[in-house]
Amino acid sequence: MATTAAQHPLYQAAPGWLKAVADALAKAGIQVIAPVQKEEGIVDLAPVASLEAAILGNGKTLVPLKQLFFPETEVLLDYAKRDDGDVALEPEPLPAVETVVFGPRPCDAAALDVLDQVFEWDYDDVRYRARRAHTTVVAFACSEAEPECFCTSVGGNPHSERGSDILVFAAENGGALLRVVTEKGQKLIERLGSIVQPAPEGARPPAPADLAPRFDPDRVKTWLDANFEGPFWTEATLRCLGCGACSYLCPTCHCFDIVDEATWNGGKRRRNWDCCSFALFTLHASGHNPRATQAARYRQRVMHKFKYFPERFGRLACVGCGRCVRTCGVGQSLVSVLTQIEAKQGTGD
Amino acid sequence: MATETATLTASPTLIPMNYVPMKMRIVAITPETSDVKTFRLHFCDEAEGERFTFRAGQFGLYSVFGAGEATFCIASAPTRKGYIECSVKRAGKVTADLHESNEGDIIGFRGPYGNWFPIDAMRGKNLLFIGGGIGLAPLRSLIWNCLDLRDQFANITILYGARSVGDLVYKNELREWRERPDVQTVYTVDPGGEAPGWDGKVGFVPTVLSEMKPAAEGTMVITCGPPIMIKFVLASLTQLGFPMDSVITTLENRMKCGIGKCGRCNVGSKYVCKDGPVFRCSELSQLPQEF
Numbered sequence: 001m002a003t004t005a006a007q008h009p010l011y012q013a014a015p016g017w018l019k020a021v022a023d024a025l026a027k028a029g030i031q032v033i034a035p036v037q038k039e040e041g042i043v044d045l046a047p048v049a050s051l052e053a054a055i056l057g058n059g060k061t062l063v064p065l066k067q068l069f070f071p072e073t074e075v076l077l078d079y080a081k082r083d084d085g086d087v088a089l090e091p092e093p094l095p096a097v098e099t100v101v102f103g104p105r106p107c108d109a110a111a112l113d114v115l116d117q118v119f120e121w122d123y124d125d126v127r128y129r130a131r132r133a134h135t136t137v138v139a140f141a142c143s144e145a146e147p148e149c150f151c152t153s154v155g156g157n158p159h160s161e162r163g164s165d166i167l168v169f170a171a172e173n174g175g176a177l178l179r180v181v182t183e184k185g186q187k188l189i190e191r192l193g194s195i196v197q198p199a200p201e202g203a204r205p206p207a208p209a210d211l212a213p214r215f216d217p218d219r220v221k222t223w224l225d226a227n228f229e230g231p232f233w234t235e236a237t238l239r240c241l242g243c244g245a246c247s248y249l250c251p252t253c254h255c256f257d258i259v260d261e262a263t264w265n266g267g268k269r270r271r272n273w274d275c276c277s278f279a280l281f282t283l284h285a286s287g288h289n290p291r292a293t294q295a296a297r298y299r300q301r302v303m304h305k306f307k308y309f310p311e312r313f314g315r316l317a318c319v320g321c322g323r324c325v326r327t328c329g330v331g332q333s334l335v336s337v338l339t340q341i342e343a344k345q346g347t348g349d
Numbered sequence: 350m351a352t353e354t355a356t357l358t359a360s361p362t363l364i365p366m367n368y369v370p371m372k373m374r375i376v377a378i379t380p381e382t383s384d385v386k387t388f389r390l391h392f393c394d395e396a397e398g399e400r401f402t403f404r405a406g407q408f409g410l411y412s413v414f415g416a417g418e419a420t421f422c423i424a425s426a427p428t429r430k431g432y433i434e435c436s437v438k439r440a441g442k443v444t445a446d447l448h449e450s451n452e453g454d455i456i457g458f459r460g461p462y463g464n465w466f467p468i469d470a471m472r473g474k475n476l477l478f479i480g481g482g483i484g485l486a487p488l489r490s491l492i493w494n495c496l497d498l499r500d501q502f503a504n505i506t507i508l509y510g511a512r513s514v515g516d517l518v519y520k521n522e523l524r525e526w527r528e529r530p531d532v533q534t535v536y537t538v539d540p541g542g543e544a545p546g547w548d549g550k551v552g553f554v555p556t557v558l559s560e561m562k563p564a565a566e567g568t569m570v571i572t573c574g575p576p577i578m579i580k581f582v583l584a585s586l587t588q589l590g591f592p593m594d595s596v597i598t599t600l601e602n603r604m605k606c607g608i609g610k611c612g613r614c615n616v617g618s619k620y621v622c623k624d625g626p627v628f629r630c631s632e633l634s635q636l637p638q639e640f
Contacts, residue, residue, distance in 0.1 A: 085453060255612035
């Protein structure tokens with residue numbers, strides 16, 4: 001069981017601390033990643049030389065934090081066919097860049113706890129693990145929620161420490177309180193030396209963003225337990241185009257494909273994000289498709305997040321970031337589907 | 350639970366995985382039908398080959414470099430050491446490239462993955478194998494496994510059918526099994542699939558099964574074939590009084606990782622690659638019918 005928030009040491013930093021932090025980390029050869037304006041309307045994570053241009057206020061990056069640990073595409077190995085008929089296999093070196101990421105929201109950090117369950121059970125996904133081991137997550141608490149946010153409906157909150165190594169409460173004057181959650185976070189604090197000091201007795205983080213829950217996941221699951229079949233799935237999901245945007249931008253979605261990218265007599269084997277909304281996802285070579293309709297595929301997405309994953313790994317596969325709601329091109333809102341489900345629960349419908 | 354199929358859980362320690370396959374050399378290619386070939390594979394690294402063990406029912410990911418990976422069961426028996434075999438129907442990109450491969454070519458293999466047939470629970474029982482088409486491949490691994498340990502089992506019966514005589518796989522082995530005094534065999538082809546000289550039955554597998562009237566008492570059934578065959582085989586078995594926990598099958602959902610990560614083979618809260626591919630039919634009836 002994790003220690004409670006009250007037990008985690010609190011530090012404070014004076015205005016201007018982020019500049020000093022970036023300098024200190026650069027000096028130590030540590031890569032700094034933070035949300036930056038990539039193009040108009042698009043804020044995303046990128047390596048930065050300084051944290052001055054970083055966008056650390058409220059709001060989420062376009063692509064969630066998972067991209068640092070489980071990238072959209074990555075090379076697993078190189079293969080080369082030799083003249084003597086042999087094949088040379090070269091595993092891609094493990095990622096080993098010491099990194100500190102500033103600015104993910106608590107929901108994105110919490111999603112790492114979900115991904116950890118998948119990538120580190122039975123078989124240890126060494127590429128994911130290496131990135132986790134080399135990356136310190138400094139999440140920033142939310143003082144304001146965005147319209148699509150629903151973390152408080154799925155067990156999170158705007159001040160959640162889950163998945164963070166350090167949780168930062170930014171102050172209006174440019175200073176901050178830092179709650180150190182893990183040993184990795186403590187090491188970073190030590191590295192920062194005089195930039196941060198233990199917070200004085202009685203120092204308190206500001207109030208979290210106010211966000212009323214929209215649905216109860218336990219009631220949703222109770223309905224899901226009894227309603228795999230039924231017209232609801234078709235009726236509620238008719239708009240879904242199966243484009244996969246919701247999965248690609250979901251901080252907990254982790255399905256992937258493994259493909260070869262061939263050149264003349266060699267090539268690379270890659271791992272790419274995949275999505276259960278795609279018709280080809282489950283298509284057998286025989287032509288049989290266990291999930292033949294878009295409704296069945298949407299149902300799988302909801303069931304996996306709110307029923308199957310909790311049954312398997314003891315937690316929801318949703319952190320309430322709302323990117324799927326924000327991104328969906330046809331307004332197929334997951335929150336709306338879930339509130340409809342909750343409304344049905346207990347009505348016999 | 351007392352069954353092996355149900356008790357397979359995560360390894361006590363994490364197994365590191367970087368998705369890099371072992372290299373295997375194709376040492377023999379046997380054409381089985383117009384679109385099925387069996388490949389015999391040797392490990393390029395002998396030490397790797399000596400360390401390698403598996404149990405009947407497990408599968409692997411076979412790769413043709415440049416085409417990608419595909420999932421097939423290991424069709425040879427664990428009691429036959431030094432090689433593995435897979436039988437592959439030409440269907441997609443990887444299988445087409447495999448069919449174009451020659452003896453001596455190098456392919457990749459990751460595995461063995463998944464659970465296995467509960468052979469310990471089968472000891473002392475009558476075994477009834479029911480296969481259809483290429484679905485005989487995983488059964489073949491177990492059949493030879495059991496025949497190599499013949500005295501540990503009571504009656505062994507093999508019911509096998511295909512669309513046509515030309516679609517029967519492992520023809521030499523079908524003959525060998527038929528000639529053994531310690532195995533009962535019933536071979537059948539779908540109506541219209543017979544050929545001159547065919548001395549087996551003509552009829553769909555489930556129909557032939559109903560005519561055979563096997564006794565449910567003391568018998569375990571192991572079946573694999575096309576979904577439509579399985580559906581009607583299960584109906585026949587139910588009519589014959591077989592409880593579904595004595596009927597075992599193996600699923601082949603599409604997979605990419607083979608180790609419970611990529612999400613592709615999810616059926617309910619199960620991963621076919623980890624909790625299967627071998628399931629008791631009583632377990633399958635508890636799952637969403639997405640296989």
